[in-house]
Amino acid sequence: MIMKKKIVVIPGDGIGKEVMEAAMLVLRELDLPFEYIYMEAGDECAEKYGTPLPEETLQACKESDAVLFGAVGETAADVIVKLRFELETFANIRPAKSFRGVKALYDNVDIVIVRENTECLYKGFEFEFDGVAETVRIITKKGSERIARFAFELARKEGRKKVTVLHKANVMKKTCGLFRNVCREVAKDYPDIEYNEYYIDAACMYLVMDPWRFDVILTTNMFGDIVSDLAAGLVGGLGLAPSANIGEKHALFEPVHGSAPDIAGKGIANPTAMVLSACMMLKHLGYVEEAIKVERALEEVIAEGKTTPDLGGNLKTMEMAEEVVRKLREGLRA
Numbered sequence: 488m489i490m491k492k493k494i495v496v497i498p499g500d501g502i503g504k505e506v507m508e509a510a511m512l513v514l515r516e517l518d519l520p521f522e523y524i525y526m527e528a529g530d531e532c533a534e535k536y537g538t539p540l541p542e543e544t545l546q547a548c549k550e551s552d553a554v555l556f557g558a559v560g561e562t563a564a565d566v567i568v569k570l571r572f573e574l575e576t577f578a579n580i581r582p583a584k585s586f587r588g589v590k591a592l593y594d595n596v597d598i599v600i601v602r603e604n605t606e607c608l609y610k611g612f613e614f615e616f617d618g619v620a621e622t623v624r625i626i627t628k629k630g631s632e633r634i635a636r637f638a639f640e641l642a643r644k645e646g647r648k649k650v651t652v653l654h655k656a657n658v659m660k661k662t663c664g665l666f667r668n669v670c671r672e673v674a675k676d677y678p679d680i681e682y683n684e685y686y687i688d689a690a691c692m693y694l695v696m697d698p699w700r701f702d703v704i705l706t707t708n709m710f711g712d713i714v715s716d717l718a719a720g721l722v723g724g725l726g727l728a729p730s731a732n733i734g735e736k737h738a739l740f741e742p743v744h745g746s747a748p749d750i751a752g753k754g755i756a757n758p759t760a761m762v763l764s765a766c767m768m769l770k771h772l773g774y775v776e777e778a779i780k781v782e783r784a785l786e787e788v789i790a791e792g793k794t795t796p797d798l799g800g801n802l803k804t805m806e807m808a809e810e811v812v813r814k815l816r817e818g819l820r821a
């Protein structure tokens with residue numbers, strides 16, 4: 488008997504639940520040796536149990552082979568940001584890739600953002616006293632080196648050519664300075680990969696005007712959060728943007744988007760980001776072929792215009808997922 492992989496599934500709030508249902512339909516079609524363990528977290532969970540991230544949920548995540556996460560609402564800082572810290576998933580990988588048939592600003596964009604996930608301004612060290620508020624930014628040599636190596640290794644593994652560091656070391660001389668200096672040092676160990684740097688503000692302009700100059704982007708936590716939404720916007724929106732949170736012991740996969748209260752409950756959220764996040768999970772667990780099959784099916788469905796309204800189609804979330812399943816079955820017959 489083979490040991491089943493334990494996958495903790497956290498649908499969360501709003502469209503998190505809707506896109507998770509869609510992704511699970513696709514995953515179950517693959518019939519893999521996975522045990523899916525559903526756990527709660529988020530705004531609704533907080534209302535029910537008085538805490539947005541119950542101890543049982545955290546424990547289940549720590550004992551899992553992978554976590555599949557939908558999205559939560561206002562409790563995001565206490566749920567997803569906390570989970571990333573608790574699971575020590577120090578690398579947040581966010582690809583932004585053009586899709587055939589998607590009307591976007593540009594075609595042929597193919598960028599991977601590698602965002603440091605456990606330090607920076609999101610550490611939660613905030614204070615307020617007598618009309619003065621402060622947030623402390625923590626950047627460590629160890630944390631910077633770990634994420635820099637991860638980015639260069641990813642570049643090598645994926646056959647990518649260039650790593651670009653985004654920072655603001657001219658103003659934040661200490662924190663960004665340390666990060667950039669460590670990245671420069673690490674780059675010396677990878678002479679086969681081109682290395683360059685931009686200030687974060689200029690990089691935002693380059694991203695909008697000339698996204699092809701980027702391949703792998705390496706940056707700190709908050710800058711990474713912001714530029715990943717920007718990059719998602721370049722290729723057709725948040726409905727298409729998946730992500731992986733990788734650590735030494737744990738891994739969590741989630742769409743970049745949130746619970747989208749403006750469209751929640753309507754059944755029209757694009758499931759692509761969630762399904763692609765599940766594909767990142769499959770690859771992480773060694774099921775590369777299956778992941779590629781799902782990605783191909785999804786690409787074809789999108790190219791045929793069988794999409795949700797955000798991409799100009801008129802399908803519902805589950806209908807789009809059913810189209811993907813149909814494609815997978817056609818593929819199996821072929």
Ligand code: NAI
Pocket residue numbers: 502506557558559560561562563567725726727741742743744745746747748749750755756757758760797
């Ligand atoms: P959001 O990502 O939920 O939505 C931004 C915009 O993109 C909205 O117009 C939404 O309709 C659209 N959108 C997002 N995902 C989509 C999809 N799959 N298909 C079609 N359209 C999609 O970000 P927003 O509005 O800033 O935040 C809403 C809530 O989500 C907040 O309570 C926030 O705290 C939470 N949030 C949670 C995150 C997480 O759980 N990882 C991440 C970001 C926000």
Ligand code: MG
Pocket residue numbers: 712713716743
């Ligand atoms: Mg974000």
